[in-house]
Amino acid sequence: MKHTLDILTAPTQLPDPIGEDAVVPYRGRKVYIENYGCQMNLSDAEVIRSILTRDGYGFTSAVDDADVILLNTCSVREHAEERVYGRLAELSSRKAGRPELVLGVCGCMAQRVADRMLDRAPYVDFVMGPDTYRNLPEALGATGGDPFLDVRLDRSEDYADILPIREEVVKAWLTIQRGCDKFCTFCIVPFVRGRERSISLASLVEEARGLGARGVREVTLLGQTVNSYDDGEHEFADLLNAVAEVDGIERVRFTSPHPSDATGAMIRAMGGNPKVCAHMHLPMQSGSDDVLRRMRRTYTVEEYLRVVDDLRTHVPGVAITTDIIAGFCGETADDHAATCDVMRRVRFDSAFMFRYSPREGAVAHKKHPDDVPEDEKIRRLREIIDLQEAVSREVYAGHVGSVVSALVEGPSKRDPSDLYGKTDDFKTCVFPGRDAQPGDIVRVRVESATAHTLIGRIVS
16 A cells, blocks of 8 residues: 555645754754756755755765665656666665665656556655655655655646755756646656746745855756746746846856747847856757657747747857757658758757657657657667767867856866866866866866867966
8 A cells, every 4th residue: 555645735835945044953864865867857856955954854975874765767768767767676675684774766757657666666665746845754754664655746836935955056056937838749748747837036036146145156047948937927038137137146047948939038138148148958859840740849940940040140159059859750761851951050069869769658659650660760860960979079179269258167077187167158168277266257268179078278
């Protein structure tokens, strides 16, 4: 038997968000969070930390020290789910040796598979969906008996009153919206995160002020289709400008926008406000109108290219990155060629590229046969990757000799004696910098480049 919550109304409100000087009782149990998937999951982990900190839990970055292990999961692709099941199998032996160890699964995968997860991994103590994190203390209190399951979707839940506990000191995610109303046929996000709802501009600006006061230099506005933001009084361009006015915040980014919501006001805010970064991640998915129609993407190739042209006209030096799916249902050789043609025309700075894999529960899984052979999907994806790598090498090489502005994030992973940071247009930049500190914005003369990194030296 599984414990479930019967409450169908809005979740119980927690007290005011934790202040920096708040004192909470320590329960002596440490939580280890392992994140999978997108930036929204990373942002959710910060909310989870806040909720459990208020209830007296501590946190650890070492799984061996944990009393509670929480996997915060992704369900966008099947491979991500199989990784979670594999990890759960590894952790089951740890739990067998320590029966008091609590093992929980949160996030999109938990929402999607729910009961089936407990059938496949019966040693899991609780399964919680993205709208039920307020009930985590109750779930942890119920462990020791039957598994606890709570995967209700709640259209009123936005966690706006919870102050996330962030580990990053230079940059921060600012979740402005939850859920999605687009219902692209390849995607299950609306089914696991619910319908779209936006957090009020006043609340977001207040949170941004707190971030700026704590030394955060860069804020990334986060949403499933972030530029469809609408709190009933303000649209996305209003929010961009409002956050950019906050003292201490030097850069404002956002991800991921939808081409259909790329308004003139948004583009003007990008071009007219120096704090709004000159970078747009603009998912294309396909360069074929027939495929876009089957994907239910709500724009044509011509409309997508018009947005690209508007960005390059009104946002000086803008970098455009994208997402591309190879081998979607019904994709022909001509459709694939059309995608490659658009890639050559747009010349994206970089791209996330995937071959299509059907997701149970998505519309395409029910309506469109997965009729492109797997070996052909791989061949098409390889061609797309090779094309994009060649373009990226040329784009990055075009920066050699120029001076770029980089926000220092920390030591380079490859050589800790070097520093790395992101340029305004979201390119990774590596440079020696003994006198620079994380949070500094430095000018770097680019001396060489790969297809993914700019390499240079700080100039005065």
